[in-house]
Amino acid sequence: MNMKKILCLLLALTLLVALVSCGKSQGGENHTHVWVEATCTAPKTCSICGETEGKALGHDMQPATGDQPAVCSRCGYVDVGSAENANVAASGTCGENLTWSLTDTGLLTVSGTGPMEDYRDILDMDNTNTKDPPWANGISVPVRAAVIEDGVTSVGVGAFSGCTELYSVSLPASVTEIRSSAFMGCSYLHDVSLSEGLTAIGDYAFYECSTLQVVTLPDSVTFIGFDPFCRCSALEGVAVKSGNRKYTSVDGVLFTADMSTLIAYPGGKDAAEYAIPQGVQVIGDGAFDSVANLQSVTIPEGVTTIGETAFLWSQIQSVTLPASVTTIADGAFSYCVNLQSVTLPEGVESLGDTAFCGSGIQSIVLPASVSSVGSSAFTSCSALEKIETADGNQHFTSVDGVLFSADMTALLAYPARRPGTDYTVPDGVTSIGEMAFFGSAGLENLTIPASVTSVGLAALEFCGSLGDIYFGGSETQWADMDVEITNSPNVHYGA
Ligand SMILES: [Zn+2]
Numbered sequence: 001m002n003m004k005k006i007l008c009l010l011l012a013l014t015l016l017v018a019l020v021s022c023g024k025s026q027g028g029e030n031h032t033h034v035w036v037e038a039t040c041t042a043p044k045t046c047s048i049c050g051e052t053e054g055k056a057l058g059h060d061m062q063p064a065t066g067d068q069p070a071v072c073s074r075c076g077y078v079d080v081g082s083a084e085n086a087n088v089a090a091s092g093t094c095g096e097n098l099t100w101s102l103t104d105t106g107l108l109t110v111s112g113t114g115p116m117e118d119y120r121d122i123l124d125m126d127n128t129n130t131k132d133p134p135w136a137n138g139i140s141v142p143v144r145a146a147v148i149e150d151g152v153t154s155v156g157v158g159a160f161s162g163c164t165e166l167y168s169v170s171l172p173a174s175v176t177e178i179r180s181s182a183f184m185g186c187s188y189l190h191d192v193s194l195s196e197g198l199t200a201i202g203d204y205a206f207y208e209c210s211t212l213q214v215v216t217l218p219d220s221v222t223f224i225g226f227d228p229f230c231r232c233s234a235l236e237g238v239a240v241k242s243g244n245r246k247y248t249s250v251d252g253v254l255f256t257a258d259m260s261t262l263i264a265y266p267g268g269k270d271a272a273e274y275a276i277p278q279g280v281q282v283i284g285d286g287a288f289d290s291v292a293n294l295q296s297v298t299i300p301e302g303v304t305t306i307g308e309t310a311f312l313w314s315q316i317q318s319v320t321l322p323a324s325v326t327t328i329a330d331g332a333f334s335y336c337v338n339l340q341s342v343t344l345p346e347g348v349e350s351l352g353d354t355a356f357c358g359s360g361i362q363s364i365v366l367p368a369s370v371s372s373v374g375s376s377a378f379t380s381c382s383a384l385e386k387i388e389t390a391d392g393n394q395h396f397t398s399v400d401g402v403l404f405s406a407d408m409t410a411l412l413a414y415p416a417r418r419p420g421t422d423y424t425v426p427d428g429v430t431s432i433g434e435m436a437f438f439g440s441a442g443l444e445n446l447t448i449p450a451s452v453t454s455v456g457l458a459a460l461e462f463c464g465s466l467g468d469i470y471f472g473g474s475e476t477q478w479a480d481m482d483v484e485i486t487n488s489p490n491v492h493y494g495a
């Protein structure tokens with residue numbers, strides 16, 4: 001994914017529902033059902049296995065008055081009526097053999113055969129498709145309910161992205177794929193039942209569906225993309241039907257069936273602590289992304305990889321990494337603002353781009369085993385005073401808390417809260433890395449030797465107190481480096 005640098009430029013961003021456990025365990029599945037209470041549209045549902053009990057409550061509709069439609073007093077659902085005899089507000093095509101029609105009450109019906117067209121995906125920076133879904137563009141009636149009819153085989157990329165009044169979606173068995181960002185930002189989506197027949201759920205498919213409480217994966221799902229339930233802040237469980245052979249749910253947390261990968265921890269679970277089960281080897285991409293209530297995660301010995309953006313924007317305060325961890329991927333602990341300290345065990349080999357960007361860490365020691373540190377790994381850590389390296393590290397060195405390549409030719413990262421107002425880049429350094437000094441609020445005077453011939457992207461940006469730069473080389477040499485600094489400090493030249 002291309003979240004890397006963008007993450008560093010983005011900034012930040014939370015619910016509860018009564019849980020009732022009943023002591024019943026059943027059907028080979030050895031768990032106690034964890035019930036999420038019935039809502040207007042869903043019966044009491046187990047957040048682990050998706051089993052239901054009783055009926056949905058049904059809406060408590062208050063009659064229409066004047067030009068106001070009938071509304072449910074409990075959930076705010078606006079009655080869209082049925083498509084028959086309704087006035088059509090807009091219609092068109094949305095696939096080679098698909099047509100759509102939207103009533104003036106907000107009921108969208110998609111009919112025909114085959115896949116739906118793909119639309120703009122704002123989370124995919126590489127996506128060149130700039131076409132908005134036809135029902136989301138220039139039409140005064142919001143989509144409140146969508147009925148996808150039998151024969152349609154996919155929900156296209158970004159198809160319902162930003163449909164903030166979409167309450168319910170009905171999907172037929174013919175839909176095999178829900179593509180990337182299909183329901184992104186559907187913050188009012190209460191009711192989506194995934195039917196048997198669905199095989200693939202794309203990247204960020206339900207991103208920020210902040211009302212969803214339980215999603216139940218049918219037996220047929222065999223592919224799950226990058227972090228499909230990211231920022232679903234009310235989600236208490238990703239339930240998996242007991243016949244699914246690819247995935248399993250333990251306490252509402254989604255894993256591969258063999259329990260080797262933890263895929264998604266639901267954003268609305270209210271526990272403050274979580275212990276990842278023994279046997280897990282990989283914490284999946286985005287697994288704990290934006291989880292609001294969790295403060296402490298225990299990672300067992302055996303975990304080797306912390307996936308991309310695994311803890312991004314989470315509220316964790318402490319995490320203990322076992323000696324088995326070798327890879328901390330891009331953005332893994334980005335913007336963990338409450339994470340004040342972390343100990344990297346000997347054995348960690350690589351830290352990805354933006355791995356700890358924007359986190360609350362105050363210091364960090366790179367063990368001897370670290371051979372790769374990505375761009376902006378420690379950028380915007382406003383409490384970070386020093387970056388140190390353990391004895392024996394062949395790739396990196398630290399001088400006065402600043403991180404360099406072992407040969408001292410590259411200055412890689414200057415901690416944003418490093419004590420002192422003045423800093424002199426050591427003579428012999430030839431490059432200053434991307435975002436190396438970014439956000440160093442206390443730095444006032446910076447001396448750069450003539451040996452420096454390249455200054456990376458945004459390396460000196462957001463240094464609010466930086467008034468003077470003393471460059472050892474000539475004005476021409478400085479100009480050649482194309483250094484961009486928004487708050488334009490005085491640059492003094494030495495040659
Ligand atoms: Zn259950």
Ligand SMILES: [Zn+2]
Nearest residue numbers: 040059072075
């Ligand atoms: Zn209701």
